[in-house]
Amino acid sequence: MANETIFIGLGSNEGDRLDFCERALRLLQLMPRSRVTGVSSYYETEPVDPYGVLGTGWFINGVVRMETTLSAGEVLALCQEIECSLGRNNSHRIGPRTIDLDLLCYGQHCIATPDLVVPHPRLHLRRFILVPFAEIAPQWRHPVAQRAIHELLACLEDQHQVRRLDVLPGSRYPSHPVTCLS
Ligand code: ADP
Ligand code: MG
Secondary structure, three states: OOOOEEEEEEEEEEOOOOHHHHHHHHHHHHOOOOOEEEEEOOOOOOOOOOOOOOOOOEEEEEEEEEEEOHHHHHHHHHHHHHHHHOOOOOHHHHOOOOOOOEEEOOOOOOOOOOOEEEEOHHHHHHHHHHHHHHOOOOOOOOOOOOEEEEHHHHHHOOOEEEEEOOOOOOOOOOOOOOOOOO
């Protein structure tokens, strides 16, 4: 299978949000036939919650870029395994979540099946996705809108707050742990 550039959105608004994002990032780094090639800063973001179901807590969000030879379905399945292993409770699908992993783009492919819609249908509407996405890939073209991510951000109507956090992503669980010498 061809190599594809993909983008995955991370979000958490329950428990130790930063720790869940850090653990998810570490698990994404272990995804087979894939490598992480970019990680945005973390952002603390006001919930976008038109139905009032997500709770009042702000989210931590970020975006990860990867190269992979997995299919989009395989990526989704592995993201769901990571969500599960980090305690995402699917019986409360629309409530607060320990971790939410969304496949935002799978190369320039457009996919619409009952289980998977790519590019993610709300990607171009959400400041909490476009700000971290633009940080790591401003020139990436949205395959449906046919506009670059930075252009989508420039004309975005969503006014929910998005504040960059001063934390280095990947610092809590680095991929090359320091060996302790006694
Ligand atoms: P949201 O992320 O929209 O708040 P959920 O994470 O609860 O909602 O939605 C999960 C469902 O969305 C899964 O059943 C999954 O099959 C479906 N889904 C469709 N497209 C995508 C995508 N691009 N990324 C992740 N999940 C998706
Ligand atoms: Mg999701």
